[in-house]
Amino acid sequence: KLYEDIADLPGLHYDFVVVGGGTAGNVVANRLSEDPKVSVLVLEAGLSNEGVLSSQVPFLLSELIPDSTYSWNYTTIDMPGLNGRSIPYFRAFFLGGCSAHNGMVYTRGAADDFNRYATLSGDSGWSWNNILPYFLKSEKWSAPADQHDTQGQFNPQIHGTNGPISVSLNGFSWSTFEQNIIQTTKQLPNDFPFNLDTNSGSPLGVSWLQSTIGGGERSTSATGYLAPHFINRPNLHVLLHAQASKLVNVTQKAGKPNFGGVEFRYGNSLYVAEASKEIILSAGPVGTPQILMNSGIGDRSSLNALGISTVLDLPSVGKNASDHPSLSLMQWEGWHSGTRRAQVPSLTRGVGTHIGFSRLPINSPAFAAFADPSPGPAAPHLELTFTPGGFGMPGANLMTIGIAVVSPMSRGSVMISSSDPFAPPLIDPGYLSSEFDVLALRHGVAQAQHFVSAPVWNGFIGAITTDIAGLSEAELEGLIRNTTGASFHLVGTAGMSARGARYGVVDPDLRVKGALGLSVIDVSVVPVVPAAHTAAIAYAFAERGADLIKQRWS
Numbered sequence: 001k002l003y004e005d006i007a008d009l010p011g012l013h014y015d016f017v018v019v020g021g022g023t024a025g026n027v028v029a030n031r032l033s034e035d036p037k038v039s040v041l042v043l044e045a046g047l048s049n050e051g052v053l054s055s056q057v058p059f060l061l062s063e064l065i066p067d068s069t070y071s072w073n074y075t076t077i078d079m080p081g082l083n084g085r086s087i088p089y090f091r092a093f094f095l096g097g098c099s100a101h102n103g104m105v106y107t108r109g110a111a112d113d114f115n116r117y118a119t120l121s122g123d124s125g126w127s128w129n130n131i132l133p134y135f136l137k138s139e140k141w142s143a144p145a146d147q148h149d150t151q152g153q154f155n156p157q158i159h160g161t162n163g164p165i166s167v168s169l170n171g172f173s174w175s176t177f178e179q180n181i182i183q184t185t186k187q188l189p190n191d192f193p194f195n196l197d198t199n200s201g202s203p204l205g206v207s208w209l210q211s212t213i214g215g216g217e218r219s220t221s222a223t224g225y226l227a228p229h230f231i232n233r234p235n236l237h238v239l240l241h242a243q244a245s246k247l248v249n250v251t252q253k254a255g256k257p258n259f260g261g262v263e264f265r266y267g268n269s270l271y272v273a274e275a276s277k278e279i280i281l282s283a284g285p286v287g288t289p290q291i292l293m294n295s296g297i298g299d300r301s302s303l304n305a306l307g308i309s310t311v312l313d314l315p316s317v318g319k320n321a322s323d324h325p326s327l328s329l330m331q332w333e334g335w336h337s338g339t340r341r342a343q344v345p346s347l348t349r350g351v352g353t354h355i356g357f358s359r360l361p362i363n364s365p366a367f368a369a370f371a372d373p374s375p376g377p378a379a380p381h382l383e384l385t386f387t388p389g390g391f392g393m394p395g396a397n398l399m400t401i402g403i404a405v406v407s408p409m410s411r412g413s414v415m416i417s418s419s420d421p422f423a424p425p426l427i428d429p430g431y432l433s434s435e436f437d438v439l440a441l442r443h444g445v446a447q448a449q450h451f452v453s454a455p456v457w458n459g460f461i462g463a464i465t466t467d468i469a470g471l472s473e474a475e476l477e478g479l480i481r482n483t484t485g486a487s488f489h490l491v492g493t494a495g496m497s498a499r500g501a502r503y504g505v506v507d508p509d510l511r512v513k514g515a516l517g518l519s520v521i522d523v524s525v526v527p528v529v530p531a532a533h534t535a536a537i538a539y540a541f542a543e544r545g546a547d548l549i550k551q552r553w554s
């Protein structure tokens with residue numbers, strides 16, 4: 001049951017307490033409460049998702065994301081890699097978490113990403129072959145809203161049909177634009193080959209975009225995993241407006257701290273929710289490390305400096321953050337014929353119709369200075385997204401090729417600045433702190449120009465909106481550093497490593513190293529950012545994480 005008022009909550013003692021009703025947290029709550037003998041409480045700091053039209057209607061995305069009502073309203077620290085700029089860093093503040101306000105792009109990443117996770121964690125359960133069933137378990141492949149013929153636009157064999165999260169191809173047609181993209185894969189097949197399905201584990205090439213949309217509506221962890229028949233389970237309680245501050249009720253068991261309670265703020269009062277079996281932190285890559293550090297779990301010297309006594313010395317908490325730097329610089333004036341524009345419904349949400357992934361060439365200057373950060377030869381360095389409009393600006397008379405480095409070398413962090421558990425954390429995605437990522441973006445700029453050099457674009461697009469042709473190398477680098485923005489795909493701040501490793505925050509079973517009664521299940525455990533937008537991986541990791549919890553308590 002969903003509770004808005006704590007006075008209605010029947011009690012504060014549960015088997016499991018999940019902190020954060022976001023993308024991953026609701027999966028965990030759903031799967032654990034499948035057993036009617038088990039009681040589960042979800043503490044969500046934010047608001048209800050009920051009736052939030054801008055979240056339900058995909059087209060309203062550009063209104064939703066900047067809406068301060070549904071956001072934690074964070075900004076990053078000043079980042080040297082972005083010439084000292086601080087930028088907004090969106091995190092959702094309502095049930096469903098970022099799945100309820102993200103760009104809905106559905107991508108899983110490269111098989112090599114997951115095989116690297118298996119190697120780093122020493123657990124083959126995280127390999128591509130073993131994690132794929134969890135992607136399928138969370139997914140319900142759905143017909144697009146316009147019911148168009150989707151043959152040749154995806155591979156039905158690699159999609160789930162019974163999961164809570166709807167995934168579909170675009171439900172609107174930008175027919176001429178779409179034909180041009182596909183025609184480019186024919187005119188420049190070596191550089192931009194067509195890939196039937198970007199989610200096969202082999203994402204290289206240009207594919208039709210898939211989104212977490214069903215029947216024209218956004219599908220989220222709240223609409224899917226907390227659908228009425230789940231949220232009405234008597235053993236599942238979800239409390240809104242409940243912001244966790246820290247872990248309490250710490251006892252010693254077998255020489256290890258055992259965590260038994262979560263302190264949270266509701267209104268102006270503090271409460272404690274008790275978990276007899278486990279606490280699961282699912283507060284996302286910003287919230288989770290913050291709660292850990294508030295609780296004295298982190299780097300001893302940093303905690304000491306803030307006057308927080310150390311319960312567990314885990315120096316990796318909040319460190320090793322990785323994210324995709326993103327550039328929306330490459331825009332061209334729209335096509336000349338006004339009649340063509342009038343033919344197509346202006347229903348794109350400004351995210352695009354196709355997605356492409358590519359590698360840097362072997363002779364790239366990036367490899368002269370840096371070892372290849374990608375997880376393997378079939379994994380991309382760059383993502384290109386193709387949008388008939390401005391990125392995030394539906395209806396604009398532009399064409400945009402968005403560029404992101406999906407195998408970044410830069411690393412950042414999420415740290416606390418105060419012993420006040422409610423003070424905003426210091427978010428540093430570390431964008432462009434490594435020159436590798438600048439070199440990769442430069443190559444992306446060249447690739448975008450090459451894409452529109454295919455003959456099919458002749459007469460279709462006009463001038464580029466930012467004339468980069470006359471820029472020196474230094475000027476282009478300056479422009480990149482001045483315009484790069486966030487993808488919001490932060491991971492790694494409570495990273496998974498092998499059992500016994502001297503770094504990392506959680507073991508391969510997602511339990512916090514050296515602790516009892518405490519797990520982390522959200523994207524903060526993903527050790528390195530995958531070559532993908534990260535919601536699908538949040539679902540898949542949470543599905544397996546829930547299975548691991550069930551196994552140890554069965």
Ligand SMILES: Cc1cc2nc3c(=O)[nH]c(=O)nc-3n(C[C@H](O)[C@H](O)[C@H](O)COP(=O)(O)OP(=O)(O)OC[C@H]3O[C@@H](n4cnc5c(N)ncnc54)[C@H](O)[C@@H]3O)c2cc1C
Nearest residue numbers: 020022023024045097098103104105244284287523533535
């Ligand atoms: C603007 C934006 C666009 C994006 N676009 C895409 C996209 O198109 N495709 C894609 O795949 N990915 C996208 N992502 C990334 C993706 O959505 C996230 O990586 C993923 O949803 C994170 O899941 P999570 O469960 O780790 O965290 P979240 O979904 O953020 O869940 C964390 C939850 O915990 C709650 N919480 C935090 N702190 C506390 C606390 N102290 N107490 C109680 N509750 C707390 C939060 O309110 C939130 O509900 C985007 C992200 C953003 C922000």
